Amino acid sequence: MTLPDPGAWGPYLVIVAMALATYLCRISGVVLMGFVPLTPRVRRGLAALPGSIVFATVLPLIERLGLAAGLALVAAILSMVLRRSELLALLVGMATVSLARAFGL
Amino acid sequence: MSHPETSSASAGPAQLTLAGMMLGLRRVSVLLPGIVVFAVAFGAAASAKGLSLLEALLMSGLVYAGVAQLVAMEIWRPEWTWGAIAGLAFVTATVNARSILQGASLQPWFARYPRLVNAFQLFVFTDANWLIGTRYRAEGGNDLGVVLGPGLCLWTVWVLATIPGYLLGSLVADPRQYGIDLVMPIFFAAMIVPLWRGRRAALPWVIAGVVALVAAKLIDGYAFIIIGALSGALAGAFLDDAA
Numbered sequence: 001m002t003l004p005d006p007g008a009w010g011p012y013l014v015i016v017a018m019a020l021a022t023y024l025c026r027i028s029g030v031v032l033m034g035f036v037p038l039t040p041r042v043r044r045g046l047a048a049l050p051g052s053i054v055f056a057t058v059l060p061l062i063e064r065l066g067l068a069a070g071l072a073l074v075a076a077i078l079s080m081v082l083r084r085s086e087l088l089a090l091l092v093g094m095a096t097v098s099l100a101r102a103f104g105l
Numbered sequence: 106m107s108h109p110e111t112s113s114a115s116a117g118p119a120q121l122t123l124a125g126m127m128l129g130l131r132r133v134s135v136l137l138p139g140i141v142v143f144a145v146a147f148g149a150a151a152s153a154k155g156l157s158l159l160e161a162l163l164m165s166g167l168v169y170a171g172v173a174q175l176v177a178m179e180i181w182r183p184e185w186t187w188g189a190i191a192g193l194a195f196v197t198a199t200v201n202a203r204s205i206l207q208g209a210s211l212q213p214w215f216a217r218y219p220r221l222v223n224a225f226q227l228f229v230f231t232d233a234n235w236l237i238g239t240r241y242r243a244e245g246g247n248d249l250g251v252v253l254g255p256g257l258c259l260w261t262v263w264v265l266a267t268i269p270g271y272l273l274g275s276l277v278a279d280p281r282q283y284g285i286d287l288v289m290p291i292f293f294a295a296m297i298v299p300l301w302r303g304r305r306a307a308l309p310w311v312i313a314g315v316v317a318l319v320a321a322k323l324i325d326g327y328a329f330i331i332i333g334a335l336s337g338a339l340a341g342a343f344l345d346d347a348a
Contacts, residue, residue: 003187010185011160017194018177019167025201026227029208030215038213041342048309048341049210049334050239051300053203054293055314056333060321061290072287073294080298087135093291 068100118247119217125250126257132237133255139288140233140259141266143171148270150178158271165267169229169260172327173200202331206338207235211252214242218249229256232289240299308344313337 006013036042062070076093080086144165151161164174177193208215208227215223226249238252301307317333324332 006185006187006190010190011156012163014177014185014190014193015160015164015167017190018164018170018173018197021194021198022168022170022173022201022204023228025198025204026208026230027224029205029210030212030223030227032205033209033212034216045338045342046210046213048306048313049206049338051297051307051310052313052337052341053206053210053235053330053334054296054300055310056317056330056337057203058290058293059314060317060329060333063318063321065287065290069287069290072291076291076295077297080295084299086132086292086295089295090135090288090291093287093294097287 066105068097068105071100071105072097120248120250121218121222121253122248122250125248126254127250128248129237129241129251129254130258132241132251133233133258136233136259136288136292137262140171140262143288144263144266145270145273147171147174147178148267148272149274150175151267152271152274154178154181155183156181158268161267161271162264165264166260168197169263170197170201170231171263173197176200196326200327202327203232203334204230204235206331206334207232211235211238211242214238214247215249222249226253226256229253229260231256231259233259233292236292236296240296243299306341309337309341312340 038046058073062073072093075096076089079089079092147165148161151164152158156164164177168174168177173196176196180193180196182189208230215226218226230252234252234256237255241248241251297310313333313336315333316336317329320332321329
């Protein structure tokens with residue numbers, strides 16, 4: 001048995017397929033962890049997870065986006081150390097990347 | 106989704122209040138300009154690729170995942186086969202796989218709410234909600250409104266801002282020019298400071314970052330995030346008393 005060709009419905013089927021894939025990602029971590037007992041070891045793993053997600057996201061991005069991006073992220077972190085404000089960190093980071101890119105970095 | 110809650114950090118009733126939603130809105134407000142520009146860029150890409158306005162809006166409303174939507178525009182085509190549809194669904198899953206881990210990291214908190222509440226709030230759960238929720242949780246917060254409020258707000262802004270992007274199309278220049286591509290990375294990096302718990306606790310993070318760097322070199326696409334982050338979590342679980 002073969003499915004009929006998607007034809008004119010193609011774009012809508014794509015959107016539904018993407019929506020399902022995305023929603024499954026959003027709920028599956030929460031659902032799966034419901035079956036994992038929270039032993040001290042699992043707790044330590046979960047405690048390390050947020051920082052690990054941040055590092056695993058950011059380091060390869062710096063490598064891909066280049067020196068200007070790296071400088072911007074370092075500037076944003078320094079700004080957070082000095083003043084605990086996300087808004088300020090964002091402004092400092094954006095200003096740094098704009099300047100660095102203007103200078104051709 | 107239930108097991109006895111024993112952690113002292115998560116004591117107290119599971120709340121979901123309007124005040125929490127307002128607090129979440131204040132915290133997410135710094136991200137709004139970046140989200141608007143991102144959505145406008147998606148709308149412009151969608152019209153350039155020949156999607157109808159309805160299709161672009163449906164994608165923003167139902168998929169609601171910026172990077173995945175831009176990747177989809179890069180490989181969009183006029184005719185679709187079942188294989189191509191499955192392929193794009195798979196790519197979407199790899200781009201969004203990080204939300205599996207983000208959800209897992211907040212599960213001890215989320216599990217205290219009814220399933221329907223979670224099914225709904227997770228539909229609008231993105232990087233921004235995770236960052237705000239994680240920070241708020243580290244401060245000892247208990248109110249799911251801090252995650253849900255920004256979710257509803259960002260979803261609305263994201264869908265609405267798709268429209269001017271679609272209509273104005275080519276007027277929108279490369280968002281990279283304004284450093285908009287760095288809004289989320291900057292927000293991610295800034296999170297390191299409130300998450301900091303000393304050098305020993307940061308060792309798994311460094312492992313995560315290095316593994317992700319290597320994985321990004323070896324494998325195309327976005328699998329590096331989940332590979333690196335899982336390595337960090339494993340390191341955290343098995344390096345004794347790191348936390």
